[in-house]
Amino acid sequence: MLKEVFEQAAAAINGAKSVVLTIHVQPDGDALGSLLAMYHFLRKSGKTTCATWGEPIKIPDQYKWLPEVANITNFESCIDADLLIALDCANEHRLGLMEQKLSSFKSIINIDHHVDNSSFGTINILDFSASATCEIVYELLKFMKADIDSDIASLLYTGIVTDTGRFQYQNTTAKTLRVAADLVDLGAVPNDIFKNIYENISFASLKLLAKVLGRAEYVKESGLVYSYILNEDLSKAGVSVADTENFIDYLRTAREASVAAIFKEMADGKLRVSLRSKGLVDVGAIAREQDGGGHRNAAGATLDMTIDEAAKWLSDRIKALHF
Numbered sequence: 001m002l003k004e005v006f007e008q009a010a011a012a013i014n015g016a017k018s019v020v021l022t023i024h025v026q027p028d029g030d031a032l033g034s035l036l037a038m039y040h041f042l043r044k045s046g047k048t049t050c051a052t053w054g055e056p057i058k059i060p061d062q063y064k065w066l067p068e069v070a071n072i073t074n075f076e077s078c079i080d081a082d083l084l085i086a087l088d089c090a091n092e093h094r095l096g097l098m099e100q101k102l103s104s105f106k107s108i109i110n111i112d113h114h115v116d117n118s119s120f121g122t123i124n125i126l127d128f129s130a131s132a133t134c135e136i137v138y139e140l141l142k143f144m145k146a147d148i149d150s151d152i153a154s155l156l157y158t159g160i161v162t163d164t165g166r167f168q169y170q171n172t173t174a175k176t177l178r179v180a181a182d183l184v185d186l187g188a189v190p191n192d193i194f195k196n197i198y199e200n201i202s203f204a205s206l207k208l209l210a211k212v213l214g215r216a217e218y219v220k221e222s223g224l225v226y227s228y229i230l231n232e233d234l235s236k237a238g239v240s241v242a243d244t245e246n247f248i249d250y251l252r253t254a255r256e257a258s259v260a261a262i263f264k265e266m267a268d269g270k271l272r273v274s275l276r277s278k279g280l281v282d283v284g285a286i287a288r289e290q291d292g293g294g295h296r297n298a299a300g301a302t303l304d305m306t307i308d309e310a311a312k313w314l315s316d317r318i319k320a321l322h323f
Contacts, residue, residue, distance in 0.1 A: 006143045008123045009109050016083040018048040024089040025055045025096035031088040033159030034133040036068045037152045050078035054096025060242035062200045067151035083107045088133035090114035090293040131176040134159025150187025157188035169297050208237040222318040223258030225251050228307050230265045252276040263307050271303045281322045
C-alpha cells in the first residue's frame, strides 16, 4: 500500500518546480523535524521551496538549533507553488490560516501518522503504525533514493525521539528503533540532540515549572493529575507558551497518574489542554470530542471553559470512557 502512494508522491515531487511545505499550528518536534527534513531535501534537489505554518512563526528555544530553522517563512508570503506537502497534520483545521489556502494548490501530499487523519490530500501517505511522521518521511526519502545527510538525519531523529517520549511511549516499535539506528549511522548524534531539546530550558522557565508543579492537583477517582499556566505567569516569567512544551512530562511521572494534563490560558481566554496517558486511557479520543486530536497517549484540544470546568469535564470523560 505504501509503495503505491510513495510512487505517486515521488512522481508529484519530481514533477513540481516549486513546493510549499506546511505543518500543524503550535508545532512540536515531529512537525518541525519532518518539515525541515523535507525542506532540506527539496532544496538540495533544486526545487523552489517554502516552509511555513498557518500562524505567526515562533520557534521554541529547544528547537532553535535545528538545521534550516532560520529559513521558515511567514505563511502570507509562502502560498504560491505547484505542490503543497502537509506534514504531521491530522486535518485541515489544524493547518490554521493555511487551511484557507488549500484551494490554491492543484496537488496536496498529506503525510501523517495520526489515526484520525481526514485524508484531505490528493495523495495521502498515512501510516498509523508509524511512531512519528519523521519515520514515514525517512521511508519516503529512502524510496526516492535521496541523499540523507547528517542534517536530515538529525531532523528526522528529533521528530522520532520527541514523539516517542525518548523511546518510552507505546508507539515505540522495533522498526522505530531500527530507523533511529539508521539515522545515527547517517550522522545524527543522540547526545547532542538530547541536550539541545531536554537540557535547554532557561532558568526563568525552570522557575515557572516549579510554580506549575506546585499547583498540581490529583483527582483520585479518575487518575487525573493536572495543573495550569496563565498568561500572567508567562508575562511575569518572560517566557512564551512554546517554552512550556515539556512541562507535562513532569506531571506524567507521578505514580498515581493515569492521565496528565496542563491547561494553558490563551489570549482569547480559552484553554489549550495538553494531555498525556500511560496507556490505559485513550486521550486522543477524548481530545477529538472537543475538535482536538492526537494519539492514544498524547493529544491536545482547545476548550471554552474555566480551569475548574475543564478539569471536571476531563475527569468525568476519563471515568465515563475508561472506568
